[in-house]
Amino acid sequence: MHELSIARNIVEIVSQVAMEEKSPRVSVIHLQIGALSCVVPSALEFAFEVASQGTPTEGARLQMECMPVVVHCDSCETEVALESPQSFRCPRCAQPTPTLVSGRELEISRVELEEEPICAHG
Amino acid sequence: MRTVDVKQGILSKNDRLARKLRQRFEEAGVYVLNMVSSPGTGKTELLQRTLKELSEAGYKVAALVGDLQTDNDAKRLQKSGVPVRQITTSGLCHLEAQMVEEHLADWNLADYDFLFVENVGNLVCPSSFDLGEQLRIALLSVTEGEDKPLKYPPIFSSAHVAVITKADLAEACEFQAESAYENLQSVHPNITVLTTSARTGLGFLEWLDYLTQQRRAWLDELKGAAV
Numbered sequence: 302m303h304e305l306s307i308a309r310n311i312v313e314i315v316s317q318v319a320m321e322e323k324s325p326r327v328s329v330i331h332l333q334i335g336a337l338s339c340v341v342p343s344a345l346e347f348a349f350e351v352a353s354q355g356t357p358t359e360g361a362r363l364q365m366e367c368m369p370v371v372v373h374c375d376s377c378e379t380e381v382a383l384e385s386p387q388s389f390r391c392p393r394c395a396q397p398t399p400t401l402v403s404g405r406e407l408e409i410s411r412v413e414l415e416e417e418p419i420c421a422h423g
Numbered sequence: 424m425r426t427v428d429v430k431q432g433i434l435s436k437n438d439r440l441a442r443k444l445r446q447r448f449e450e451a452g453v454y455v456l457n458m459v460s461s462p463g464t465g466k467t468e469l470l471q472r473t474l475k476e477l478s479e480a481g482y483k484v485a486a487l488v489g490d491l492q493t494d495n496d497a498k499r500l501q502k503s504g505v506p507v508r509q510i511t512t513s514g515l516c517h518l519e520a521q522m523v524e525e526h527l528a529d530w531n532l533a534d535y536d537f538l539f540v541e542n543v544g545n546l547v548c549p550s551s552f553d554l555g556e557q558l559r560i561a562l563l564s565v566t567e568g569e570d571k572p573l574k575y576p577p578i579f580s581s582a583h584v585a586v587i588t589k590a591d592l593a594e595a596c597e598f599q600a601e602s603a604y605e606n607l608q609s610v611h612p613n614i615t616v617l618t619t620s621a622r623t624g625l626g627f628l629e630w631l632d633y634l635t636q637q638r639r640a641w642l643d644e645l646k647g648a649a650v
Contacts, residue, residue, distance in 0.1 A: 303517050303552070306515070306519065306552075307551075310435075310437075314433070322427055332433070337550075339550055339578075386577070386610065387610060389611065389612050390612075398612065405551075405581075407433040408431065408432055409429040409430070409431050410430060411429055412426070412429055413424055413425070414424070414427060415424060
């Protein structure tokens with residue numbers, strides 16, 4: 302259940318962004334989650350619900366984009382996405398492809414913030 | 424409503440700290456290894472013999488041991504007569520760089536050649552957390568089944584070396600070494616695979632040789648970078 306650690310980090314980073322941007326509430330958090338990152342989306346959502354309580358991120362929706370494992374195939378001299386992380390072989394030429402390009406992402410790409418309500422003075 | 428780009432790693436705080444630790448390890452010249460496996464693979468048993476043999480060969484070694492609740496592993500390892508410190512995570516399923524840093528605070532790292540970090544027994548969670556180590560070792564015991572690498576690709580693909588443990592039980596478990604090797608290669612092409620038994624000492628020459636060679640190559644690289 303390392304999702305709780307991940308959720309706490311998301312809350313910390315995004316709360317800071319909200320504060321800097323003077324936004325009272327975060328509505329959506331866009332994440333990039335690599336296929337090799339070991340994150341279970343439902344577990345992360347659950348952990349986030351707990352970790353976000355009492356912060357500007359409470360109630361925000363996690364929008365997770367799952368990123369494929371991309372390797373460099375030396376034979377085809379190109380980057381290719383793997384069909385499964387169980388087999389590091391080029392789907393085109395079937396050669397073993399040890400050079401990982403991406404797939405471990407755990408990144409906050411952007412957030413959608415609500416604006417401070419405009420108060421009428423006087 | 425407005426959108427703000429963040430583009431920040433979720434674990435960037437851990438990654439920053441791990442980089443700082445790595446730099447500290449480099450300055451001290453201590454080679455740090457992060458051992459990961461499922462519970463019961465024999466990390467502590469392998470480590471106990473490794474610490475003893477490296478120490479007898481004249482190397483100065485130390486260990487940090489992660490565990491959810493107990494200090495049983497640290498007590499076992501202290502029998503090898505080298506400095507061992509327990510990190511109790513109180514339920515957390517993996518070690519983080521901050522825990523390593525806290526537990527090393529008063530150690531003079533320059534006194535050591537090798538520092539082993541035994542992670543919490545878990546094949547999933549530790550894979551995302553850099554501890555500043557130079558080498559990540561994934562263990563696989565013959566009692567677990569040959570298909571573990573296929574079930575847990577991230578940990579085996581993030582490791583630099585795979586060590587098969589409890590090889591003395593291979594026959595009794597009908598362990599198919601070739602199939603285990605193929606599965607490891609499938610999730611991590613060209614990964615070094617070593618086979619050991621901490622009970623009988625099988626494969627220990629190669630294992631210790633591998634460790635000392637890796638450390639030497641790392642030291643040479645550091646020297647090269649400093650010139």
